[in-house]
Amino acid sequence: MDSKFTVYDSRGELDLRQIANSGQCFRLKEYATDKFIAVTGSHAVDIHRRGDVYIFWCDAKEFQAVWAPYFDLDTDYKGFKSKMQDDPFLKDALKTGGGIRILRQDLWEMAVTFTISQRNNIPRIAQSVEALCENFGTPLREIGGRQVYAFPTADQLLWPDLSVASLGYREPYIKGLCSQGDTVWQSLPNLDDAQAKKKLLDMKGIGEKVANCIMLFGLHRMDSYPRDVWVNRLIDDVYHGDFDPGKYAGFAGYVQQLQFYYYRNKTFSF
Known part of the structure; x- marks a missing residue:
């Protein structure tokens, strides 16, 4: 240590x-x-x-x-929370997930991991990500008695067979991301939301949900509001199919995370 x-x-x-x-x-x-x-x-x-x-x-x-x-x-998350008090579901969600923050994660890593996430569940995604890191990433250090690896670069993922990560039909999409070149990933943070999202959607294998996840978790664009099966279900169940994330301009992505976490937590225990 x-x-x-x-x-x-x-x-x-x-x-x-x-x-x-x-x-x-x-x-x-x-x-x-x-x-x-x-x-x-x-x-x-x-x-x-x-x-x-x-x-x-x-x-x-x-x-x-x-x-x-x-x-x-x-970032002042207390300010975000103060603007949610008129929504009973969000007030309850804050009691359960009030320690959540939107991480500022590596863009390349988010592009790969959320491409893996499509039609997938969290445990399987985590297993695939760990397999990529252990087999192709650079060793960093030991923590808690285990070796920790960096997330592999595009060059490290481009040529090897990635079947060890059980990516299935997603593997060609990952290879396509690897072929984009560094310039694309370097330019995305400099684009406005609409331009960045369009560039992501132009990449094979990235649809609306994945693009919004990359925008939120990789570019920290807090107006992005990813909708997957869980979020769609809670909007139908809690809001009777009518929820406008635009009401929470500037932190809609944080609202989405609270809703997602709380709704799944209500459905089954972590």
Whole structure:
């Protein structure tokens, strides 16, 4: 374990277990009770929880440069929450998932993982992502007695047979993403929402739901509101088929995560 650490008091505004189970990420894992591994880019960190306090086993410089942005710690989620109080379902959702934040994740990783997510479930997606990392990613370090790998680059995924990850019909789509070239992924953050979404939809294998997931979780475009089978079901069930995410301009994606997490949690226990 690293000798340097950084203490973050979340004051109830961050809950890594909730985030890990929210469906937005597949590389934040609780490897033992209140002990988490987080991986982004070439960085991995061991995080321990003590009530509302999180101990990041890294120095303050890395915490400020990597993990504070990753967990979106400078965004005022209390302000978002104050604007949800007229919706009974969202008020209840905040009691269950109020520690969720929208992570600022790697765009390339989100493009691949949410292409894998189509017509798939969270446990299988996580297994496929882990198989890609273990077989093709660069080793980073050991945490909790296990080797941690970076998410593989496009070059690392382009030529090998990826069948070990059980991607099925999605494998050609992943290969197509690998062939896009770095310029495409570098340009997307500089485009406005409409332009970025159009460029994503032009890629084979990326439809409306996947594009919105990449927009929200890879580009942090908070007006994106992904709709999958769970969200469609809750809109029919809770809102009688009539829900306008535009009411929550600037944080509709956060609303979606709360709805998704709470509705699934009501349906079956994590």
